[in-house]
Amino acid sequence: MGRWEPNARGRLEQAALELYIERGFDQTTVAEIAMRAGLTERTFFRHFADKREVLFGGASMLQEFLVGAVAGAPASAAPIDAIARALQTVGAQFDERRDSVRQRQTVIVANTELRERELIKLASLAAAMAEALRGRGVTDPAAGLAAEAGIAVFRIAFERWIDDTDQRDLSHHIRESLAELKALTAGASSHGVREGLGQVPT
């Protein structure tokens, strides 16, 4: 084989996802991933620092992208709209590679450590989007809340997209989840909330 391997990164990623699903993440070695991809371990390490980076290597690009999308939303966009637009554009990208995103999710869900890493990634994305909103002049607590609520909407929409037998777009589920959150919070009774204080149900 020559030094130049066509689409080595993509082939390694696909081989890794298959093996993580077949054998489990912990049971898979870099040597096995390289062999499945028809490449060498050395080539693997030219593309990924370790086998976990196959799953999380895209996180910093995703963050840059979301931050750019929030910053680039029209000046007139409300905070939650700037967040929603950013998530929608990510959603469109996920739709384009639905199969590998689903495979990745299967791997993550099956492993406690990876689930925790994914949570930390999402929290970092929320923090970065909140910061991008502050850069647009949005004050706290609105900036933090809009970003956290956006990530909550995205997580729920993502789960529904993964399970959607009708294969509707992720953007469809994001719209639906945002509408649902709006309906939920609109239903909050300030009376009920105040009543809660000090009443400890047993």
Add this chain to the structure above:
Amino acid sequence: MGRWEPNARGRLEQAALELYIERGFDQTTVAEIAMRAGLTERTFFRHFADKREVLFGGASMLQEFLVGAVAGAPASAAPIDAIARALQTVGAQFDERRDSVRQRQTVIVANTELRERELIKLASLAAAMAEALRGRGVTDPAAGLAAEAGIAVFRIAFERWIDDTDQRDLSHHIRESLAELKALTAGASSHGVREGLGQVPT
């Protein structure tokens, strides 16, 4: 010293928090905590499995409490109200021990691993509250969204409570953050959200 130590658990907790703040979590040993509390290591290990459990030992009780509060909310309470009530009652407990909760937060914020553990704890609380809502007959995505949004509100309220020089109650900040989330989502333009699709800002 006799075998029975008055309030050993509380003394160990206080000694641990002080040392974690003074020296850092990683640099503190169980032996030092026991010495500061005027107790033995053996006594420490009767109360805590390790030095991290001093910070996270209350998580399962907190979860049981929140789940009980959600389950015990009046049948007429809207999902977000059931969550808000549960958080309010926890808030009242935090207010009663404001100093140690603040000390704990200082320790958590200073250490990456502890911050990650705290995130995972909050995600578990959201999942447990979502399950409690399902037990009340709330369907998805409402159950998951209400719980996630509730945790987002709680996190923001908690941060503001920690920084509040006026020392207002945590329940005050929870009410305020929930109202803010309501205002934010009410401002979401479904038009703006749809427009977002496919427009990748650069």
